[in-house]
Amino acid sequence: MLKNDLLLRVLNGRETERPPVWMMRQAGRYLPEYMKLRAKYDFFTRVQTPELACEITMQPVDQIGVDAAIIFSDILVIPQAMGMEVLMEEGKGPLLTHTIHTLKDIDALNIEGVEDRLSYVMKAIALTKKELNDSVPLIGFAGAPWTLLCYMVEGKGSKSFDKARQFCITQPGMAHALLQKITDITIPYLRAQIRAGADLVQVFDSWSGLLAPADFETFAQPYLLQILRALQQYAPVILFPKGSWYALPELSRSGVSAIGLDWCIDPGTARQMTENRVVLQGNFDPVKLLLPIPQIKTAVKEMIDAFGPHQYIANLGHGILPNVPVDHARAFVESVKEYSLVKS
Amino acid sequence: MLKNDLLLRVLNGRETERPPVWMMRQAGRYLPEYMKLRAKYDFFTRVQTPELACEITMQPVDQIGVDAAIIFSDILVIPQAMGMEVLMEEGKGPLLTHTIHTLKDIDALNIEGVEDRLSYVMKAIALTKKELNDSVPLIGFAGAPWTLLCYMVEGKGSKSFDKARQFCITQPGMAHALLQKITDITIPYLRAQIRAGADLVQVFDSWSGLLAPADFETFAQPYLLQILRALQQYAPVILFPKGSWYALPELSRSGVSAIGLDWCIDPGTARQMTENRVVLQGNFDPVKLLLPIPQIKTAVKEMIDAFGPHQYIANLGHGILPNVPVDHARAFVESVKEYSLVKS
Numbered sequence: 001m002l003k004n005d006l007l008l009r010v011l012n013g014r015e016t017e018r019p020p021v022w023m024m025r026q027a028g029r030y031l032p033e034y035m036k037l038r039a040k041y042d043f044f045t046r047v048q049t050p051e052l053a054c055e056i057t058m059q060p061v062d063q064i065g066v067d068a069a070i071i072f073s074d075i076l077v078i079p080q081a082m083g084m085e086v087l088m089e090e091g092k093g094p095l096l097t098h099t100i101h102t103l104k105d106i107d108a109l110n111i112e113g114v115e116d117r118l119s120y121v122m123k124a125i126a127l128t129k130k131e132l133n134d135s136v137p138l139i140g141f142a143g144a145p146w147t148l149l150c151y152m153v154e155g156k157g158s159k160s161f162d163k164a165r166q167f168c169i170t171q172p173g174m175a176h177a178l179l180q181k182i183t184d185i186t187i188p189y190l191r192a193q194i195r196a197g198a199d200l201v202q203v204f205d206s207w208s209g210l211l212a213p214a215d216f217e218t219f220a221q222p223y224l225l226q227i228l229r230a231l232q233q234y235a236p237v238i239l240f241p242k243g244s245w246y247a248l249p250e251l252s253r254s255g256v257s258a259i260g261l262d263w264c265i266d267p268g269t270a271r272q273m274t275e276n277r278v279v280l281q282g283n284f285d286p287v288k289l290l291l292p293i294p295q296i297k298t299a300v301k302e303m304i305d306a307f308g309p310h311q312y313i314a315n316l317g318h319g320i321l322p323n324v325p326v327d328h329a330r331a332f333v334e335s336v337k338e339y340s341l342v343k344s
Numbered sequence: 345m346l347k348n349d350l351l352l353r354v355l356n357g358r359e360t361e362r363p364p365v366w367m368m369r370q371a372g373r374y375l376p377e378y379m380k381l382r383a384k385y386d387f388f389t390r391v392q393t394p395e396l397a398c399e400i401t402m403q404p405v406d407q408i409g410v411d412a413a414i415i416f417s418d419i420l421v422i423p424q425a426m427g428m429e430v431l432m433e434e435g436k437g438p439l440l441t442h443t444i445h446t447l448k449d450i451d452a453l454n455i456e457g458v459e460d461r462l463s464y465v466m467k468a469i470a471l472t473k474k475e476l477n478d479s480v481p482l483i484g485f486a487g488a489p490w491t492l493l494c495y496m497v498e499g500k501g502s503k504s505f506d507k508a509r510q511f512c513i514t515q516p517g518m519a520h521a522l523l524q525k526i527t528d529i530t531i532p533y534l535r536a537q538i539r540a541g542a543d544l545v546q547v548f549d550s551w552s553g554l555l556a557p558a559d560f561e562t563f564a565q566p567y568l569l570q571i572l573r574a575l576q577q578y579a580p581v582i583l584f585p586k587g588s589w590y591a592l593p594e595l596s597r598s599g600v601s602a603i604g605l606d607w608c609i610d611p612g613t614a615r616q617m618t619e620n621r622v623v624l625q626g627n628f629d630p631v632k633l634l635l636p637i638p639q640i641k642t643a644v645k646e647m648i649d650a651f652g653p654h655q656y657i658a659n660l661g662h663g664i665l666p667n668v669p670v671d672h673a674r675a676f677v678e679s680v681k682e683y684s685l686v687k688s
Contacts, residue, residue, distance in 0.1 A: 159503050162665055166631040212629050213610045246610065266557045266590065285556050287510040321506055
C-alpha cells in the first residue's frame, strides 16, 4: 500500500482531499543535483545505468515533494531498441543517423524481445520502486507511435515535421506499417514497465498537434487507443496528445484514465469539450514558473479553480524549463498541496 | 478596375462565382525562376531591390495563375527599420544580433519615418501594381506585434519561443511597451503600403498559437485589433493568428475582413466557432501538395465543400514547401478555379 496514493485514487475515479501534483521533466536540468550527474555521465549513460536513472528519478521526490515519481528515461529508447542509432548531443536534441524511407527500412526494424533489450529500464523501475519505499506512485512512459515516427522519419527535432507528415500523407500504407510496428513494440514495453513496478503509464504524443484533425484520427488516435486497450487492464493510462485539442471529445469517451493538456487551451474549454467525463492533467505554462513566488501561488490557485479540484491532476503544460529556480518548482507543488477543498 | 477582383469582392462580403485562391509563400523556393534569382542575389538584396521584389512577386501570377499577388518581402523589415540588425543565412532562418532585454533597448527603437526607411517596399509595391496592369489585386503584409516581439526578444526561430513568452509573462509592462511600439510603426507602414498600391493587407501572427488563450487576449489580440481598427477604413484586412483556434469566436466579431486558418483545425469546426459571420481563408496542409495531382484535386474539392464556397478564400494552412513540384502548385490553383458553384 502506498503512503501517498492520491494520484492513483484520482485515476481510479475517486474524489480526493486535494489534487495530486507532479511535473513533466521534473527530474531534469533545473536541479543542481541533476546537473552534477550530467557533468559526469553522458545522456544515454544516465538513461541506461539503472542506479543513475533511479537516483535522478528520486531527486524531485526528495527535493520538490511531488506526489509521483516518473522514471528517468527517453522516448527514443524504442527506436534504439528497434535497431536505429540515436545520438544525443547535450543541449542540441537527438539525431537519428539513418532515417526511415522504404518498406525495407521498416522490415529491418526489430520488435522482438523488447523486455530484454530495454532491460535497463525495467531494472531502473524495480530499483526506484524499492527506493521509493511505497511513498508515492511511480510513472512509466513511452512515446506515442506518431511522435516516434516523427523522429524516425525526420531524424531530428523540427518545428513542423514536414517530412514526417509528408511520409504519412503520401505513403499511408507504409506509414501504417511503421505505426503498427511501433505500437507492437510499445505495448509489451509498457507492460514490462508495469510488471517491473510502474503504477501507471503515460504515453507522450508530443507532436500530435501538428496533424490536421482528420490525420490525427488516421495516424495518431488508432494507435493511442490500441495501446490504451492493451494496457488499461493492468494499470491506469494517461494519454498526452499535445496540441490536439480537437480530439478531446472523442478521447474523453475512450475510457482513458486521464488526458494531459498543454497550456494552449483554457481549462474551462477543456472541461466543456470533455463534458466532465474524464480526469484532466495539466496545464500550467512552464514559463509561469519564472514569475515571483506569490504570483505562482495565485496562478496555481486560479488554475485549480478553473479545472475544478476533482478529476484533476495538477501539472505543467509541457516540461519544466532548465532556468526555473528550484524554490519556484517547490512553490508550484506547495501551492497545490495548500489548496484545501474547503475553500472551493 | 481590376480584371479579376474575386478576392476583393469576397472580402467586401459579396458572393462570387467561385472562391478566390492564392498561396502563402507563393513567390518562393519551389519556383525555378525564383531559385535563379536566389543564386544571384542574397535575401535582403532581393527584398530591398524593388525591381527584384517586383519580378519575384509576379512569378506565381504568371506561372501558377493565382487570383492575387502578395508583395515579396519579410516580416523582419520592421525590426530592421527600428534599428535592429537582422542576418539571414539561406536555409537557416533569421538571426537578430542584439535582442531586447531592457526598457533602454525598447527606448532605443526608432519608429519614426517608416515610410522613408522602408521606401523600397513601397517602391516595389508601386512597381508591381504597374506590372500587374490591373490583372489581380496586390496584397501587402506585416508581422503581428507578438510575432515580431518573438524574434526581437529570442533573436532567432524557436519551437516554443520560451524566452519571448517569459519576457511577456514576467515583465508585462515592458512587453506592452514593446508591443505598442511595434504597433505604432506597423500601422503607418501598412498605411503606406496601401497608399503605394496594396489593395488589401494581411497581418501574420505566425506564433500566436504558442500563447495560452488568456495570454493571447493580453499580448496579441489588442494589438491585432488596433491595427485592424486603424486600417480597415482604407483597405480590407486579413488577420492570420496561426494556431489560435480559441480566438476565433471573438475575432469573428471584430469586423475583420477575413481570418486565416492553419491546417490543424477542421473547416466545419472553424465555421461553427465563427458562426458564419466572417470570411475564412485556408487551410490546405502544405504537405498535401506532394500528393499525386488527382488526389490534390479531390482534397481541394473536399476542402471547399467543407468550408462552403462563399465567405471563403482558398489557400494553404501555412507557406508552400520548397519541394513542391510547380505543376502540383498549379493543380491546387486550378482545382479551385474548376470548382463550379453549380455543383455545390
